[in-house]
Amino acid sequence: MKVEGILALIAGILGLIGSVLMMFLSVVMDNIAGKAALSLIFGALAIVSGIMSSKKPKESGIMMIIAAIGGFFTSSVFFIVSSILLIISGIISLRKSKNNETVNV
Structure with a gap:
């Protein structure tokens, strides 16, 4: 597993930890349970x-960026560190897939 995989796992x-914290807060605030x-x-x-x-670096890079954007919009404060790490690892993964495609052709 490379750097982008480790960053995405972290x-x-x-x-997930931020989401669980949001779940605990949803006991107090009812409107954030869905988020x-x-x-x-x-x-x-x-x-x-x-x-x-x-x-599959290209597909996983796209999934990382989708997870970063979606996570940020659903729980901005609790997902901000994860979003930053996911955007970095998504860009690394997409660049790696772009380099692999040019080498294989």
């Missing part, structure tokens, strides 16, 4: 994209 774990569930999905997407980053 970001996914941090995103917390969505951010759990984006955290899981980040972990899956980190796992498959070495086999």
Whole structure:
């Protein structure tokens, strides 16, 4: 597993922790329970994209960026570190896939 995969796994774990914190806050504030569930999905997407980053770098890079944007919009404060890490790892993964395509052709 390369750097982008490790960054995505760390970001996914941090995103899941932030989502669980949002779940605990949803006991006090009823309107954020749905957003917390969505951010759990984006955290899981980040972990899956980190796992498959070495086999399919282009697809996982796109998934990382989607998870970063979606997680930020659903739980901005709780997902901000994860979003930054996911955008960095998504860009690295997309650049790596671009380099692999030009070498293989």
